Amino acid sequence: MAKMLMKGNEAIAEAAVRAGCRYFFGYPITPQNQIPEYMSKRMPQVGGTFLQAESEVSAINMVYGAAGSGARVMTSSSGPGISLKQEGISYIVGAELPCVIVNIMRGGPGLGSIQPAQSDYYQATRGGGHGDYRIPVLAPSSVPEAVELTIKAFDIADEYRTPVIVLGDGMIGQMMEPVDLPDELTRQLPAKPWAAGGRGAKPDADGADEGRRAIINSLYIDPQVLENHNIKLQGKYSRIAAEQLLFGSEMVEDADIVIVAYGTVARIVRSAIRLARAEGIKAGMIRPITLWPFPEAPIADAAKTARVFLTVEMSAGQMVDDVRLALNGARPSHFYGRTGGMVPAVRDVLDQIRRLAGAGQSPAIKEVLV
Template structure:
């Protein structure tokens, strides 16, 4: 299949349609606006429906309703808009409704700015809404990966009956790269016999609900969800290891930041400094077991993020106290450079015995 040069937002939208998404509900916010714009133009051509909701709150509740019919549905937003969606995402998790939510994140807090950021890590991986729930989070580093992971997200959502988030920063949304749309699904998906599609007099009505006033029943439901999350942790972890053999320092980065880190690692290697990378592809579940494969040559871990340091908490948990952990980050829309990362690595290694 030939590759097509596309902007990230449009590539993600096209991937969603390729995966069978026919219903999109959203609200404009930079830097993800090309995604709903693409959907508004292209979905009607295939008999789909685009709705620009009156707010992000309305959009996620429309997702709740449409997902209840068993359809493949998606919404997208950026950081402040994602914050507004959190209650609805919790409702979708509680009602076991599959859906895909795209966050093309920007600097904050508050309205912040429109430049790239990774400061939504806490909100996205911890579940920004109420209650005991989790959801898978994919963090693509390239547009091809954004396409592939978006298509996979729909299968994962259907398989586990859960919301799935694809999180890219503003660079993922705005950059252009060649992509191809491949048939990637080999997953056998369960029948959607829970969907509200009309009984036709053949069965009892299905009820989509997240309200349970009996505490014993609610506890049972929460344990059911928790068992599902444990299965996701066991089966759906994704990560990449880059030049880890003999590494004396291990960098941890995700998304577009990991591409900058790779450039720094390649340049360091030319200077005789061995550095490796652990790149989480799933931010939840976090690839904790990857840290068990850190070579004995490693002296220290350096976490690099476009934030003031949020993923570092998961790195500490995965590290289990074995190695010292350092942090380097830029935030507010500022992007780290390979040169700055190299300087940080040299400074750290100079102080580690």
Template structure:
């Protein structure tokens, strides 16, 4: 068995991408994701890959669009303000059904904000920050190990569904170091996709075209319903199919009277809170969405029948809480606690919130 290596989260993403067969990276410098392009600038030439620092985030995502359309496994990464700039390209990539992986090491916003960790890009990531009827898969790691594993999976999911996949991380996960068992390498060939431009694979029709324009309203409607049906398949796969194991993690929820809900780095703090609650006789549990779109709504809906209340904790003013409320559908109260602007709540603060809810007097 291979040994674990000590790596920064950003570097783990870089190495996992290489192991996934990604040989093309296009990006633009921004903190706190800088270790990722620096890692790949050194690593990709070693495997005959291409690292290219683009003139802007907009150019970078469009280089991704080009490389993906030519059949490559390709990635870009950025932090919040840079991901805002990429939204135009993401809309095109989703519309043209091109597979790629986009990493957001989220920092505080809006605007330039700061370079501290935040979760305030949840809406942008899960609703699609660009224009049009489209969805992107969103994976939310909570450890350096998962930064590697989810990046490795992201490339498989992107190819399987011909869709962009976002890895939604944050400044802590990007910067912190943990031991990692690196994933198994994939074998990948740019000529294995029959639809790619310039491919040598047997084609369905004559020439291959990568486009998002459908001037005829009926054709665009047909295309949008086609995308919608694909998104339904993805949703079903995560809810009850082959990807169920990647959707959500639950902890001590069976007898929980209060269910805490949080993703990413927050979920690790919430695990401590659950343990402290249990020691104090409070029956707390944890739901940690590992995939933010599709959202594990059914798990929360099922728990709504058993538990008394939910507390959603985020490093934002409250974004994912809306999805939890939609899932719980008014059956039980859903409360929210958040810190924002780059601050990280302590277990003590959250414990206080739990106390207020379970012992209102």
């Protein structure tokens, strides 16, 4: 099929449909409105259900219900709405249910602005709600990658029975790029014997289903039982960390300066690196594609050959904490960020690279937050 020119938001929605998503619950907020708009049109066409809830809190609890019954289900929002969903997300984690949550980030805190930002990194990668948990976070840097990762998000969610976040920013949501959409999913989706299918869904030999009910629950009153549940969850997170890490590595082998950036910012960094290389500066990039699990080992490996690290984000400095944990003091780590919906220009990033290139072995460069 010929490539189609699609907006990121619409491409994410269509990818979800082709991944077998048949339930979408959401509430409007810019810059992700094209996702629910598209789903409102598309869900009825594929025999699915679209519902605009009265709030984000309702929407996430509808997701909880649909996931508990075994459906492939998605919701989407932007920062303020994702904050409202956190209680429900924690419950879904506790009940071990699969779902996909899209956050097309905008400037914060508060209502902030509607322009692109990456300031929900902490919220996404540290769980976000209450309790000890992690959620796999996939961060596309292009519209085609958003398609690929949205489909992957559903598969990871089902495989580990966990919510998965697709984390983009306003640029990914609003921009158009050519995409190759995969055909409608034909493979068999994993069986969900744990799902609550209603009376008669799990008949035993006598045709009765008493004693074989699916219980969807996140309440464990007995501390030992809850600790056991937590140990089980942590085991799952160890498996996800070992099995689902994704990152990109570009010109890192001979790099003197390694830049760490994700999402659309990685595109800006890529352009800056091309210009820096043309000036003879050996710069490279590690691009986390999963933000959790985070590519700690690849960054630690790069520290064996690179002299200095620079993290670039549309935030006041969030992912840079993970870069520092990965480096564990082995190399100097610098940061450049813009906030509030301001997007770093290629030229700004190039200037930062030049400063680090000119600084020789000196670790004296001050951190910059413009």
